[in-house]
Amino acid sequence: xxxxxxxxxxxxxxxxxxxxxxxxxxxxxxxxxxxxxxxxxxxxxxxxxxxxxxxxxxxxxxxxxxxxxxxxxxxxxxxxxxxxxxxxxxxxxxxxxxxxxxxxxxxxxxxxxxxxxxxxxxxxxxxxxxxxxxxxxxxxxxxxxxxxxxxxxxxxxxxxxxxxxxxxxxxxxxxxxxxxxxxxxxxxxxxxxxxxxxxxxxxxxxxxxxxxxxxxxxxxxxxxxxxxxxxxxxxxxxxxxxxxxxxxxxxxxxxxxxxxxxxxxxxxxxxxxxxxxxxxxxxxxxxxxxxxxxxxxxxxxxxxxxxxxxxxxxxxxxxxxxxxxxxxxxxxxxxxxxxxxxxxxxxxxxxxxxxxxxxxxxxxxxxxxxxxxxxxxxxxxxxxxxxxxxxxxxxxxxxxxxxxxxxxxxxxxxxxxxxxxxxxxxxxxxxxxxxxxxxxxxxxxxxxxxxxxxxxxxxxxxxxxxxxxxxx
Numbered sequence: 001x002x003x004x005x006x007x008x009x010x011x012x013x014x015x016x017x018x019x020x021x022x023x024x025x026x027x028x029x030x031x032x033x034x035x036x037x038x039x040x041x042x043x044x045x046x047x048x049x050x051x052x053x054x055x056x057x058x059x060x061x062x063x064x065x066x067x068x069x070x071x072x073x074x075x076x077x078x079x080x081x082x083x084x085x086x087x088x089x090x091x092x093x094x095x096x097x098x099x100x101x102x103x104x105x106x107x108x109x110x111x112x113x114x115x116x117x118x119x120x121x122x123x124x125x126x127x128x129x130x131x132x133x134x135x136x137x138x139x140x141x142x143x144x145x146x147x148x149x150x151x152x153x154x155x156x157x158x159x160x161x162x163x164x165x166x167x168x169x170x171x172x173x174x175x176x177x178x179x180x181x182x183x184x185x186x187x188x189x190x191x192x193x194x195x196x197x198x199x200x201x202x203x204x205x206x207x208x209x210x211x212x213x214x215x216x217x218x219x220x221x222x223x224x225x226x227x228x229x230x231x232x233x234x235x236x237x238x239x240x241x242x243x244x245x246x247x248x249x250x251x252x253x254x255x256x257x258x259x260x261x262x263x264x265x266x267x268x269x270x271x272x273x274x275x276x277x278x279x280x281x282x283x284x285x286x287x288x289x290x291x292x293x294x295x296x297x298x299x300x301x302x303x304x305x306x307x308x309x310x311x312x313x314x315x316x317x318x319x320x321x322x323x324x325x326x327x328x329x330x331x332x333x334x335x336x337x338x339x340x341x342x343x344x345x346x347x348x349x350x351x352x353x354x355x356x357x358x359x360x361x362x363x364x365x366x367x368x369x370x371x372x373x374x375x376x377x378x379x380x381x382x383x384x385x386x387x388x389x390x391x392x393x394x395x396x397x398x399x400x401x402x403x404x405x406x407x408x409x410x411x412x413x414x415x416x417x418x419x420x421x422x423x424x425x426x427x428x429x430x431x432x433x434x435x436x437x438x439x440x441x442x443x444x445x446x447x448x449x450x451x452x453x454x455x456x457x458x459x460x461x462x463x464x465x466x467x468x469x470x471x472x
Contacts, residue, residue: 052120060111131163246329249277278350344372360390
């Protein structure tokens with residue numbers, strides 16, 4: 001907010017200046033357009049005059065020279081007697097001195113007071129790594145206020161207007177391009193603001209400023225997490241799409257973010273994986289690739305290690321996502337049995353998968369099992385072998401591959417084996433395990449079919465018992 005303060009000195013003018021409620025920061029390092037060396041600049045007024053500003057000029061005891069004046073498009077005002085004055089780029093105090101000087105030949109000891117009645121809207125360009133780059137025109141007059149009050153905007157407030165910075169932004173090297181009156185290049189370090197509380201870095205903007213947010217040189221998960229919690233990051237996230245491929249149960253395009261409407265937090269990699277059905281038991285979560293397009297059309301690749309998240313609690317690995325991100329989860333070269341349980345209990349693993357156990361088991365059909373279930377465990381989950389009819393030597397595993405093909409293989413049964421791909425592999429969703437009949441059961445079934453026309457001369461159950469006895 002701004003108040004107009006006036007101080008009069010006998011024999012001199014009455015100086016007026018703006019008292020800004022927001023503390024005027026010392027400018028960060030500035031680089032003139034003709035030099036590449038940063039220089040420190042002294043404090044300047046928070047506001048410079050320009051076309052569209054409405055001023056009140058009072059000359060003490062000379063009411064005919066006093067009045068309200070609008071700065072025209074050419075940056076000038078027309079005043080009685082002295083005529084046209086070029087005031088574009090001047091501060092209020094500088095204009096006060098100029099008016100006093102111009103009226104001195106016509107008024108004995110003129111006392112001039114200049115007040116800013118209504119400031120022009122602030123026009124600022126925001127470019128680079130922000131969500132919505134472009135030109136922003138913002139009124140400075142506070143609406144619905146009983147007294148005439150103004151609100152000046154800082155860098156962080158304009159970044160909020162632009163939707164916030166992206167996760168690829170380098171907030172330590174934000175550039176402010178300003179013409180005052182020559183072109184200046186001011187470097188703002190908002191990282192210093194976040195980490196050290198240095199409010200001097202949150203520069204008050206002027207009309208015509210250009211804010212450029214550069215792209216970070218590296219894809220740093222710690223910096224990304226810091227950005228997502230900053231006040232100038234986007235606070236309302238609409239649902240958006242990401243691509244997830246590889247070792248997940250439902251690869252493809254998935255919508256993440258707010259389930260209904262908007263969300264206050266960006267979705268993360270683990271949440272996206274969960275939306276894709278969770279990881280498969282064969283997923284290599286140490287070498288997940290996150291691909292992201294920058295605003296300049298280039299692709300950045302970041303390696304994610306979710307195993308460090310599970311074992312060491314490294315939350316920086318659970319990177320927040322942006323629209324258009326692509327996540328690739330590779331297949332592990334080999335499975336470490338000691339890690340299977342930890343992966344199955346992760347929040348981004350499915351709670352259960354469905355497999356089918358058919359044939360000679362006690363409860364044939366679909367079975368819901370944990371994602372780390374092995375072949376032996378699935379057979380037991382279906383009630384185990386039918387001891388009278390099952391072939392307990394080998395079973396057949398049928399699997400639908402991601403490329404649409406179907407693989408079939410016979411597996412030698414070893415109920416005492418640990419996790420291994422040869423005799424006790426970890427199952428995938430929709431796997432089918434077929435437990436065939438034993439030789440004795442097949443012979444008995446054939447004999448029953450043959451004797452059925454004769455009304456069953458011999459009890460079939462008796463025959464089966466004999467066959468089972470001799471087949472042991």
